[in-house]
Amino acid sequence: MTGKLPGEMDGLRFLRAMARLGWHVVRQHGSHRVLQHQGTGATLTVAFHGTIKRSFAKKILGQAGLSEEEFLEEF
16 A cells, blocks of 8 residues: 555554554553564554544654554555
């Protein structure tokens, strides 16, 4: 997929793409999932409610140090 992030995306598909980029769920508390990068050990907390809006995805990708293009290659 190329271009820009969709307006809304399936949360499970988002998590699978993040996993291909080295981020894995290490724990969950309620609707929040904590992702950790297997190489750097960096962590992200993601509120997970089934779908993820473009603005929230951009924020997560920025915190992860990923560009939209990198993410879309895996999405």
